[in-house]
Amino acid sequence: MGRVITFSDALNEAMKQAMRKNEDVILLGEDVAGGAEVDHLQNEDAWGGVMGVTKGLIQEFGKDRVLDTPIAEAGYVGAAVSAAATGMRPIAELMFNDFIGSCLDEVMNQGAKLRYMFGGKAKIPLTIRTMHGAGFRAAAQHSQSLYGLFTAIPGVKVVVPSTPADAKGMLIASIEDDDLTVFFEDKTLYNMKGEVDEEYYSIPIGKADIKRQGEDLTIVAIGKQVHTALEAAEQLVKKGIETEVVDPRSLSPLDEETILQSVMKTSRLIVIDEANPRCNAATDISAMVADKGFDYLDAPIKMITAPHCPVPFSPALEDVYLPTPEKVLEVVSELIDDDSSIAM
Amino acid sequence: MGVSEVQQTNLTSEKAKWMYQKMAEIRRFEDQVHETFSKGVLPGFVHLYAGEEAVAVGVCAHLDDKDSITSTHRGHGHCIAKGCDLKGMMAELYGKSTGLCRGKGGSMHIADVEKGMLGANGIVGGGFPLATGAALTAKLKKSGGVAVCFFGDGANNHGTFHEGINMAAIWDLPVVFVAENNGYAEATPFEYASSCENIAERAASYGIPGETVDGKDAMAVYDAAERAVARARAGKGPSLIECKTYRNYGHFEGDAQTYKPESEKKEHLTELDAIILFRQFVLQNGLASEDDLHVVDENVKKEIEEAVSFAEESPLPEVKELTTDVYVSYKE
Numbered sequence: 001m002g003r004v005i006t007f008s009d010a011l012n013e014a015m016k017q018a019m020r021k022n023e024d025v026i027l028l029g030e031d032v033a034g035g036a037e038v039d040h041l042q043n044e045d046a047w048g049g050v051m052g053v054t055k056g057l058i059q060e061f062g063k064d065r066v067l068d069t070p071i072a073e074a075g076y077v078g079a080a081v082s083a084a085a086t087g088m089r090p091i092a093e094l095m096f097n098d099f100i101g102s103c104l105d106e107v108m109n110q111g112a113k114l115r116y117m118f119g120g121k122a123k124i125p126l127t128i129r130t131m132h133g134a135g136f137r138a139a140a141q142h143s144q145s146l147y148g149l150f151t152a153i154p155g156v157k158v159v160v161p162s163t164p165a166d167a168k169g170m171l172i173a174s175i176e177d178d179d180l181t182v183f184f185e186d187k188t189l190y191n192m193k194g195e196v197d198e199e200y201y202s203i204p205i206g207k208a209d210i211k212r213q214g215e216d217l218t219i220v221a222i223g224k225q226v227h228t229a230l231e232a233a234e235q236l237v238k239k240g241i242e243t244e245v246v247d248p249r250s251l252s253p254l255d256e257e258t259i260l261q262s263v264m265k266t267s268r269l270i271v272i273d274e275a276n277p278r279c280n281a282a283t284d285i286s287a288m289v290a291d292k293g294f295d296y297l298d299a300p301i302k303m304i305t306a307p308h309c310p311v312p313f314s315p316a317l318e319d320v321y322l323p324t325p326e327k328v329l330e331v332v333s334e335l336i337d338d339d340s341s342i343a344m
Numbered sequence: 345m346g347v348s349e350v351q352q353t354n355l356t357s358e359k360a361k362w363m364y365q366k367m368a369e370i371r372r373f374e375d376q377v378h379e380t381f382s383k384g385v386l387p388g389f390v391h392l393y394a395g396e397e398a399v400a401v402g403v404c405a406h407l408d409d410k411d412s413i414t415s416t417h418r419g420h421g422h423c424i425a426k427g428c429d430l431k432g433m434m435a436e437l438y439g440k441s442t443g444l445c446r447g448k449g450g451s452m453h454i455a456d457v458e459k460g461m462l463g464a465n466g467i468v469g470g471g472f473p474l475a476t477g478a479a480l481t482a483k484l485k486k487s488g489g490v491a492v493c494f495f496g497d498g499a500n501n502h503g504t505f506h507e508g509i510n511m512a513a514i515w516d517l518p519v520v521f522v523a524e525n526n527g528y529a530e531a532t533p534f535e536y537a538s539s540c541e542n543i544a545e546r547a548a549s550y551g552i553p554g555e556t557v558d559g560k561d562a563m564a565v566y567d568a569a570e571r572a573v574a575r576a577r578a579g580k581g582p583s584l585i586e587c588k589t590y591r592n593y594g595h596f597e598g599d600a601q602t603y604k605p606e607s608e609k610k611e612h613l614t615e616l617d618a619i620i621l622f623r624q625f626v627l628q629n630g631l632a633s634e635d636d637l638h639v640v641d642e643n644v645k646k647e648i649e650e651a652v653s654f655a656e657e658s659p660l661p662e663v664k665e666l667t668t669d670v671y672v673s674y675k676e
Binding site for chain 1: 387388389439440441445447448449450452453465466467468469498499501502503504529530531532533535536537538600601602603605660661663665666667670
């Protein structure tokens with residue numbers, strides 16, 4: 001049964017249901033409950049995560065399964081890697097993806113590589129949930145979108161959902177998955193509402209979703225930028241252009257087939273990624289299409305990304321930093337001449 | 345200990361008035377930001393320093409522009425105590441081009457390198473190695489400068505605490521590590537997250553002096569910092585001072601602070617308030633008169649009003665600023 005809930009509540013429900021189903025699932029991170037051992041709070045959480053996404057979990061599952069950690073990312077992410085290798089199925093919350101700077105070793109050199117180095121004799125069923133994205137006026141150290149960094153690491157799966165329904169299903173899939181998965185949550189999407197099934201369900205990692213069908217142009221967009229693409233697509237209808245919007249949902253593995261089939265149909269590709277322009281998801285997907293789908297293309301592949309600079313604080317600058325539907329329309333006008341027929 | 349008792353002091357009247365002024369500036373600045381933020385005028389996250397004034401001021405009273413400090417996400421107080429311009433600070437919080445960081449950093453990254461303020465920091469524990477590096481510069485360049493690392497009780501459990509302090513200790517670097525133990529790392533009590541009773545005890549494992557002081561008592565902080573800064577300047581290496589303090593507001597603006605007992609919040613706004621205590625000390629020691637302090641209060645009020653007007657009237661950065669300052673030079 002579907003009902004309309006927020007992205008944040010969808011994530012909360014996914015964790016709750018996964019924890020009910022499997023007692024090996026535990027949650028750990030900074031202030032995932034908050035107010036640890038404060039007398040007057042008793043079993044209440046003070047925060048339930050800095051954005052309230054894990055609210056209420058400690059009440060149901062207790063402090064053995066919902067662990068507030070010290071501010072020690074290397075410590076608890078590393079511990080989560082090893083807890084996963086030795087029989088638990090942890091969800092570790094890295095409050096902001098920017099904090100990976102403090103614990104990249106634990107993910108890149110430990111979690112991602114143990115299985116391979118041990119000749120397949122270990123598995124790391126760990127989900128690292130982390131918040132990303134600009135637009136929150138949170139400045140350079142709390143606004144990055146670092147999924148590209150993890151996509152480059154063999155041994156890590158990368159999920160970037162764009163809707164509440166995908167968020168729930170893919171978080172459950174990540175928790176059920178036997179590999180280390182980094183699960184990205186755009187902080188500006190938490191209040192977004194959408195229909196979400198009440199039942200426990202999972203959406204396979206590695207299966208893209210076509211968020212809008214179209215014949216004339218393919219836009220592949222990552223996370224929140226799916227909505228930028230959809231907005232642009234609505235405006236393009238007025239110009240007689242039907243856009244297909246492909247949401248990869250996971251960047252590693254990447255559903256190459258769905259993207260290539262869409263490009264085969266439309267012959268034009270724009271990739272929107274709000275990360276910095278070098279070595280990001282947009283360059284990765286563009287290179288894949290150039291390599292495997294060059295013959296399908298009638299026009300150069302275009303990428304719409306942030307510029308090569310940190311995320312600025314001032315709203316006047318941050319608004320220019322991010323991709324917008326207007327920028328998409330501008331790029332489309334380079335690809336498709338208004339006067340010419342697009343039906344080729 | 346209570347500072348209401350008359351204490352022996354070598355503090356000059358001039359220094360006492362400076363300290364009172366800086367504490368008053370911090371408090372009024374933060375109260376102003378609290379009010380402005382609640383009206384939805386200020387963008388982003390702000391973490392307010394009100395309540396902890398005695399720490400920044402008691403330490404920075406021993407520093408000048410050749411000395412460096414590293415700060416935290418709760419950095420406005422350190423900025424003010426280190427002599428940063430109030431107008432430039434307020435404009436930075438508004439994201440204006442006249443801000444200390446030209447609107448690029450905001451509250452969480454506010455900095456003024458010329459004043460030796462190496463930045464508020466969005467990364468907990470970011471300051472330990474940075475302060476150690478600044479002290480390395482001071483030692484190698486023989487500038488006579490010291491570096492002070494302000495950090496919270498949350499950061500004391502971060503790996504960089506160990507790496508930064510240990511290096512400073514083996515190289516005898518002129519650093520003073522100042523713990524601002526306000527009892528809560530975000531929403532988590534210090535007692536829950538730390539295996540030690542006092543952060544200062546951890547100094548012993550690095551073979552450096554560590555002491556715990558009442559961080560609400562500006563003179564207790566001042567005296568401890570005097571010893572630590574003198575030791576650093578003399579080339580004898582780092583020290584660790586733990587100041588037990590309290591933040592009057594939440595971790596960030598918007599934090600409901602349900603983890604704090606009501607009685608605790610109240611007592612810190614009244615009988616344990618750092619500014620009230622220091623005011624009593626100054627008056628009882630004849631370091632300033634009621635009239636003197638009244639003049640300071642009025643001036644501070646005016647300064648903050650002017651800072652707000654300056655910030656409001658300043659222009660936003662131009663779009664072309666988005667991609668400047670990434671590199672010194674970069675061939676495109």
